Amino acid sequence: MPDMKLAVLDDYQRVALKMADWSHVAEQCRIDVIDRPLRTVEDAIQTLRRYDIICMLRERTAAPRELIEGLPNLKLLAITGPKHRTLDLEAATEHGVIVCNSPVPVQTQFGTPELAIALMLASIRRIPQEERRLREGHWQGSVGMQVYGRTLGIVGLGGIGSNVARMAQGLNMQVIAWSQNLTSEAAAKVGARRVEKDELFAQSDIISLHLVLGDRTRGVVGARELSLMKPTSFIINTARAGLIDESALLEALQNRRIAGAALDVYWEEPIPRHHPLLQFDNVILTPHLGYVVEESYRAFYGGLVETVTAFLAGTPIRLSNPEVVPRASFVARAS
Numbered sequence: 001m002p003d004m005k006l007a008v009l010d011d012y013q014r015v016a017l018k019m020a021d022w023s024h025v026a027e028q029c030r031i032d033v034i035d036r037p038l039r040t041v042e043d044a045i046q047t048l049r050r051y052d053i054i055c056m057l058r059e060r061t062a063a064p065r066e067l068i069e070g071l072p073n074l075k076l077l078a079i080t081g082p083k084h085r086t087l088d089l090e091a092a093t094e095h096g097v098i099v100c101n102s103p104v105p106v107q108t109q110f111g112t113p114e115l116a117i118a119l120m121l122a123s124i125r126r127i128p129q130e131e132r133r134l135r136e137g138h139w140q141g142s143v144g145m146q147v148y149g150r151t152l153g154i155v156g157l158g159g160i161g162s163n164v165a166r167m168a169q170g171l172n173m174q175v176i177a178w179s180q181n182l183t184s185e186a187a188a189k190v191g192a193r194r195v196e197k198d199e200l201f202a203q204s205d206i207i208s209l210h211l212v213l214g215d216r217t218r219g220v221v222g223a224r225e226l227s228l229m230k231p232t233s234f235i236i237n238t239a240r241a242g243l244i245d246e247s248a249l250l251e252a253l254q255n256r257r258i259a260g261a262a263l264d265v266y267w268e269e270p271i272p273r274h275h276p277l278l279q280f281d282n283v284i285l286t287p288h289l290g291y292v293v294e295e296s297y298r299a300f301y302g303g304l305v306e307t308v309t310a311f312l313a314g315t316p317i318r319l320s321n322p323e324v325v326p327r328a329s330f331v332a333r334a335s
Helices: 041-048 065-069 089-094 108-124 127-135 159-170 182-187 195-204 223-228 246-254 293-311 326-333
Strands: 004-008 029-033 052-054 077-080 099-100 151-155 174-178 204-209 232-238 259-265 283-285
Touching: 004 293, 041 065, 052 293, 065 089, 077 293, 089 099, 099 293, 108 127, 108 159, 108 204, 108 232, 108 259, 108 283, 108 293, 151 159, 151 195, 159 174, 174 195, 195 223, 223 246, 246 259
Parallel strands: 004 029, 004 052, 052 077, 077 099, 151 174, 151 204, 204 232, 232 259, 259 283
Antiparallel strands: none
């Protein structure tokens, strides 16, 4: 029987073992798939304390110090992507836990931009609302708008934001952009025009957020920014919920000071069943589907298999904490 225990976290669709060849890993590890969110640190500790290896899909589960300290058998945290921003790397290093990352192939960079465009079109044409009305026996309850000639404001023109800009130009939209460090030259390279923040919020028919969440960007969209938006405009967020002040957005939607929002990310995930957003008819909600496409999943899980295989061979690759001193039990086993 395999003498190591491995957990694959947050595989809600239970596809992890189908998206890559885990057979060699299974020869050395008992593999368990966790298909539910671990909502609290206490729940995570209770669920994971017996595992030697934990495979994490992006940042669905946080790994703070409290969790790492509560997992006495943990030897490897395998993450997808170059970073895991809610993982306490210092705590992992202190406790002898190796953290290995995975590259993000270029072909996985289009899932989130495509979703942003889809949510934009669904919002401006009120597709979900009309679909619900049709199922209820009604016919044509609203008049949509076309995106042709409309202005898209992109907040954050990195890799994902740049792809959104290119796609929007294919729809004959005017693209403007802003972020703290964006230059006019960088914006022009992807066909966008750099504007100041207030101008973007005042001029845009649709605003799409694509910033990394950090100290400088948390709450970058607040009551003031929302008040600058046109009453006919929409805001799309496929990045991180913390970019928007939650209470300010709820107030703007409830009072219909903007036309609507389309959200793929939430301040607590999964979104609580009682959350007021679920009651609003001017909001489109999707369950964090940005990278949930087959191409990304195959790359992510393939990277995890590669990471774990190298670790089991005693030659871990792509270490996020190369200074770590592995726990003695693994050192003895690998030697």
